[in-house]
Amino acid sequence: xxxxxxxxxxxxxxxxxxxxxxxxxxxxxxxxxxxxxxxxxxxxxxxxxxxxxxxxxxxxxxxxxxxxxxxxxxxxxxxxxxxxxxxxxxxxxxxxxxxxxxxxxxxxxxxxxxxxxxxxxxxxxxxxxxxxxxxxxxxxxxxxxxxxxxxxxxxxxxxxxxxxxxxxxxxxxxxxxxxxxxxxxxxxxxxxxxxxxxxxxxxxxxxxxxxxxxxxxxxxxxxxxxxxxxxxxxxxxxxxxxxxxxxxxxxxxxxxxxxxxxxxxxxxxxxxxxxxxxxxxxxxxxxxxxxxxxxxxxxxxxxxxxxxxxxxxxxxxxxxxxxxxxxxxxxxxxxxxxxxxxxxxxxxxxxxxxxxxxxxxxx
Amino acid sequence: xxxxxxxxxxxxxxxxxxxxxxxxxxxxxxxxxxxxxxxxxxxxxxxxxxxxxxxxxxxxxxxxxxxxxxxxxxxxxxxxxxxxxxxxxxxxxxxxxxxxxxxxxxxxxxxxxxxxxxxxxxxxxxxxxxxxxxxxxxxxxxxxxxxxxxxxxxxxxxxxxxxxxxxxxxxxxxxxxxxxxxxxxxxxxxxxxxxxxxxxxxxxxxxxxxxxxxxxxxxxxxxxxxxxxxxxxxxxxxxxxxxxxxxxxxxxxxxxxxxxxxxxxxxxxxxxxxxxxxxxxxxxxxxxxxxxxxxxxxxxxxxxxxxxxxxxxxxxxxxxxxxxxxxxxxxxxxxxxxxxxxxxxxxxxxxxxxxxxxxxxxxxxxxxxxxxxxxxxxxxxxxxxxxxxxxxxxxxxxxxxxxxxxxxxxxxxxxxxxxxxxxxxxxxxxxxxxxxxxxxxxxxxxxxxxxxxxxxxxxxxxxxxxxxxxxxxxxxxxxxxxxxxxxxxxxxxxxxxxxxxxxxxxxxxxxxxxxxxxxxxxxxxxxxxxxxxxxxxxxxxxxxxxxxxxxxxxxxxxxxxxxxxxxxxxxxxxxxxxxxxxxxxxxxxxxxxxxxxxxxxxxxxxxxxxxxxxxxxxxxxxxx
Numbered sequence: 001x002x003x004x005x006x007x008x009x010x011x012x013x014x015x016x017x018x019x020x021x022x023x024x025x026x027x028x029x030x031x032x033x034x035x036x037x038x039x040x041x042x043x044x045x046x047x048x049x050x051x052x053x054x055x056x057x058x059x060x061x062x063x064x065x066x067x068x069x070x071x072x073x074x075x076x077x078x079x080x081x082x083x084x085x086x087x088x089x090x091x092x093x094x095x096x097x098x099x100x101x102x103x104x105x106x107x108x109x110x111x112x113x114x115x116x117x118x119x120x121x122x123x124x125x126x127x128x129x130x131x132x133x134x135x136x137x138x139x140x141x142x143x144x145x146x147x148x149x150x151x152x153x154x155x156x157x158x159x160x161x162x163x164x165x166x167x168x169x170x171x172x173x174x175x176x177x178x179x180x181x182x183x184x185x186x187x188x189x190x191x192x193x194x195x196x197x198x199x200x201x202x203x204x205x206x207x208x209x210x211x212x213x214x215x216x217x218x219x220x221x222x223x224x225x226x227x228x229x230x231x232x233x234x235x236x237x238x239x240x241x242x243x244x245x246x247x248x249x250x251x252x253x254x255x256x257x258x259x260x261x262x263x264x265x266x267x268x269x270x271x272x273x274x275x276x277x278x279x280x281x282x283x284x285x286x287x288x289x290x291x292x293x294x295x296x297x298x299x300x301x302x303x304x305x306x307x308x309x310x311x312x313x314x315x316x317x318x319x320x321x322x323x324x325x326x327x328x329x330x331x332x333x334x335x336x337x338x339x340x341x342x343x344x345x346x347x348x349x350x351x352x353x354x355x356x357x358x359x360x361x362x363x
Numbered sequence: 364x365x366x367x368x369x370x371x372x373x374x375x376x377x378x379x380x381x382x383x384x385x386x387x388x389x390x391x392x393x394x395x396x397x398x399x400x401x402x403x404x405x406x407x408x409x410x411x412x413x414x415x416x417x418x419x420x421x422x423x424x425x426x427x428x429x430x431x432x433x434x435x436x437x438x439x440x441x442x443x444x445x446x447x448x449x450x451x452x453x454x455x456x457x458x459x460x461x462x463x464x465x466x467x468x469x470x471x472x473x474x475x476x477x478x479x480x481x482x483x484x485x486x487x488x489x490x491x492x493x494x495x496x497x498x499x500x501x502x503x504x505x506x507x508x509x510x511x512x513x514x515x516x517x518x519x520x521x522x523x524x525x526x527x528x529x530x531x532x533x534x535x536x537x538x539x540x541x542x543x544x545x546x547x548x549x550x551x552x553x554x555x556x557x558x559x560x561x562x563x564x565x566x567x568x569x570x571x572x573x574x575x576x577x578x579x580x581x582x583x584x585x586x587x588x589x590x591x592x593x594x595x596x597x598x599x600x601x602x603x604x605x606x607x608x609x610x611x612x613x614x615x616x617x618x619x620x621x622x623x624x625x626x627x628x629x630x631x632x633x634x635x636x637x638x639x640x641x642x643x644x645x646x647x648x649x650x651x652x653x654x655x656x657x658x659x660x661x662x663x664x665x666x667x668x669x670x671x672x673x674x675x676x677x678x679x680x681x682x683x684x685x686x687x688x689x690x691x692x693x694x695x696x697x698x699x700x701x702x703x704x705x706x707x708x709x710x711x712x713x714x715x716x717x718x719x720x721x722x723x724x725x726x727x728x729x730x731x732x733x734x735x736x737x738x739x740x741x742x743x744x745x746x747x748x749x750x751x752x753x754x755x756x757x758x759x760x761x762x763x764x765x766x767x768x769x770x771x772x773x774x775x776x777x778x779x780x781x782x783x784x785x786x787x788x789x790x791x792x793x794x795x796x797x798x799x800x801x802x803x804x805x806x807x808x809x810x811x812x813x814x815x816x817x818x819x820x821x822x823x824x825x826x827x828x829x830x831x832x833x834x835x836x837x838x839x840x841x842x843x844x845x846x847x848x849x850x851x852x853x854x855x856x857x858x859x860x861x862x863x864x865x866x867x868x869x870x871x872x873x874x875x876x877x878x879x880x881x882x883x884x885x886x887x888x889x890x891x892x893x894x895x896x897x898x899x900x901x902x903x904x905x906x907x908x909x910x911x912x913x914x915x916x917x918x919x920x921x922x923x924x925x926x927x928x929x930x931x932x933x934x935x936x937x938x939x940x941x942x943x944x945x946x947x948x949x950x951x952x953x954x955x956x957x958x959x960x961x962x963x964x965x966x967x968x969x970x971x972x973x974x975x976x977x978x979x980x981x982x983x984x985x986x987x
Contacts, residue, residue, distance in 0.1 A: 160372050160376065161372050162369065215394065218394045219395065222396065254395065255391060255392060255395040259388055262391070263388075265384065266384040266385075269377070269381070269384070270377070273377045276373070277370065285369065289373055293376070296380050300383055300384060303387055307387065307390055307394060308394070
């Protein structure tokens with residue numbers, strides 16, 4: 001468990017260091033710090049409150065998320081042709097971030113509730129499917145295919161862990177994949193992206209420009225990197241402070257830096273899994289699994305996109321990318337994980353963990 | 364209680380994700396550690412972030428440093444439609460009058476072209492369009508000011524900070540200028556045929572496209588490689604500065620050029636010919652002081668005067684007519700066949716030779732050869748040539764440079780035609796010596812006359828004096844060069860004596876006589892040989908002369924193509940007055956010491972000495 005906390009702490013530091021170089025102006029950094037601080041407070045609150053109590057509000061959260069997701073389609077701010085954000089005063093808020101947590105919560109609640117009935121079709125597939133579907137469809141409509149796919153995967157994982165038959169999960173997944181493929185084929189933007197992913201050289205001045213610049217950044221990084229704040233690609237790479245921040249990290253710190261980042265995410269993911277493994281009850285186990293996979297998969301997909309191993313999606317890198325609501329939510333999730341971990345650990349480590357995470361909050 | 368199944372599944376899936384992470388590390392190692400050189404990752408691919416910058420083209424100067432052609436720094440106004448985005452209407456409205464473009468044209472240029480109707484993803488648009496090239500610097504400043512003043516309409520619900528950022532980006536980066544140059548000819552049509560003109564073309568370099576001026580004709584073409592600058596390139600944090608091209612300094616004197624063009628324009632009005640041309644040469648060096656041709660054009664906008672593009676001074680091929688007689692007589696003197704005092708029977712204007720009649724304009728009886736030149740008798744000259752023989756005549760005509768290009772560094776020079784003797788008819792020996800059955804350019808004629816003026820050395824025409832770098836350091840100096848000796852000084856002095864007679868009351872060129880200078884010269888009137896016949900009514904009138912006759916400073920040819928017959932068509936009546944007008948003004952400008960009537964031309968003074976007694980050039984006169 002100490003590993004989990006240490007990984008968190010290191011990630012926090014990496015976040016602070018890595019976000020600052022791409023922006024000479026303090027504006028990005030300060031806003032990120034505010035969001036981070038809020039997230040930390042939330043995380044500590046989660047630890048103090050304990051994950052079990054979340055079960056009582058899970059349905060409320062879920063409904064709230066649905067309302068927000070529906071509302072964002074109507075009154076959200078349109079950026080780059082997609083309505084994903086609310087604006088309250090000076091702060092942007094992305095409801096799909098909240099929806100991630102809410103969906104994981106409510107699924108964990110449901111599965112824990114109907115635990116023994118999960119092998120049946122109705123309880124095991126239909127009801128949870130009906131729970132997950134509205135969220136997926138609404139996110140999909142924003143449109144935010146990346147998040148929708150991510151949530152779909154996490155849902156599958158949670159249902160599988162909850163004991164649903166393989167067939168019940170795999171068959172809808174295959175059908176969903178087929179439908180997705182069909183929609184891809186008829187959607188020019190998506191199919192362009194796929195094409196450019198496969199033919200990077202041809203499209204590097206157009207659709208593939210971003211991916212090509214990212215690869216260029218990785219290449220420049222080499223083994224040890226060009227050094228802090230020496231990145232040249234950050235002038236050329238679009239979205240370098242959000243989705244493509246990893247490219248800048250890789251350029252400035254080289255292969256060593258990128259391995260450290262990947263390693264930290266892996267460590268986080270594994271400690272999350274260990275925490276879930278040791279969780280004292282089914283709800284905690286499912287919730288921990290859901291959150292671990294949520295963050296782990298999001299990081300994995302982002303890194304793959306940046307390194308050109310997957311087509312462009314539009315998912316942020318957890319803890320590191322610029323973006324307030326995302327960071328706050330991720331920290332909140334971490335708080336829940338820590339809470340689960342503490343519940344499954346001997347008392348002595350509870351104290352250490354608490355102290356450590358408070359230190360994190362003040363960092 | 365929990366079964367074992369969930370944990371097994373969890374372990375399986377967690378391992379899958381772990382494996383994926385490990386695989387990612389391997390992929391990153393492949394990308395970052397350069398195990399292989401293939402793939403899109405290579406040094407070459409960084410090239411596109413460079414931008415090429417044009418090098419400034421060198422200037423063309425006259426012999427006193429007056430700028431005849433120069434490249435003025437301007438801006439190429441470009442725009443980034445992806446930044447302009449929501450404000451294109453406002454920008455088009457404020458910039459259209461400044462750039463003198465139609466608002467609708469501008470609007471369509473700056474509207475993003477690749478507009479993905481994105482349902483979620485990023486909108487990728489084109490980020491570079493050229494709005495207008497060669498925009499003057501002051502207009503460019505107005506453009507930047509207009510952009511800074513631009514009132515932004517709020518594009519909708521955006522947070523204020525990002526809006527401000529976007530506005531700043533819009534103001535300072537959405538419309539930007541890159542280096543560009545405009546070829547400018549400050550004196551308009553002055554020396555247009557010598558200078559030529561340029562066209563702007565896009566060349567692809569290793570560092571991206573660059574717009575450069577390339578010479579299309581004239582000195583701009585022949586010196587294109589010297590004039591052209593070396594383009595540089597810029598990258599983030601460095602690059603290579605572009606290098607300026609070399610300046611070309613001509614032998615042409617802008618003031619003399621202006622005088623000549625002025626008088627040619629007057630002649631155009633007076634005689635309404637198809638065209639006129641004139642060349643002024645320094646006989647001792649072959650320096651071209653002026654070379655003009657009318658009608659002319661403005662190299663600033665060459666397309667506006669297509670009919671004036673032709674440089675008649677080097678490309679007009681005509682039968683030289685009587686002016687050619689000097690070549691014949693000079694050679695006869697040189698060979699010792701005759702002296703100027705020897706007499707010849709001019710047959711009262713009609714001579715039957717080789718099965719055809721040869722006529723003189725005015726009938727003459729027995730004349731000394733001095734008078735033959737002075738009166739321009741065809742019969743007298745032809746008889747001399749018969750004694751010379753075709754082989755020797757052909758040789759001499761070639762020696763004087765006819766039938767081959769002079770090598771002046773200008774395009775479109777004609778070589779002229781002198782047929783080899785085996786193609787001559789029986790008549791040729793009487794026609795070639797009086798300037799028929801041959802064709803020559805005015806430049807060839809003036810160089811031949813200069814050879815007689817300078818004491819017998821055929822000079823190669825010199826148009827480019829030197830190449831300088833932008834700091835005035837001489838890179839290449841082109842010295843005067845002689846082609847060959849064509850006559851002895853003694854013969855030349857005798858010829859000058861005869862040619863002086865031609866420009867007197869008794870000669871054919873009395874109209875060329877100057878007030879205070881002695882002039883030596885020869886008229887020419889040739890019926891134009893068109894479509895195989897000598898068409899009556901179309902003449903080429905010319906005069907070639909130099910002054911002061913015994914220490915010549917300037918040799919001038921004036922050629923008038925198809926003058927209006929009602930005004931006159933003889934070289935003596937049409938071309939000689941133009942020569943006089945030009946010569947008087949050049950003499951005044953050069954402050955030549957008068958040699959008439961008080962100053963008796965130095966009989967003991969050789970032309971070679973006269974060359975050393977060069978007249979100090981006058982201070983530069985402003986010419987408007």
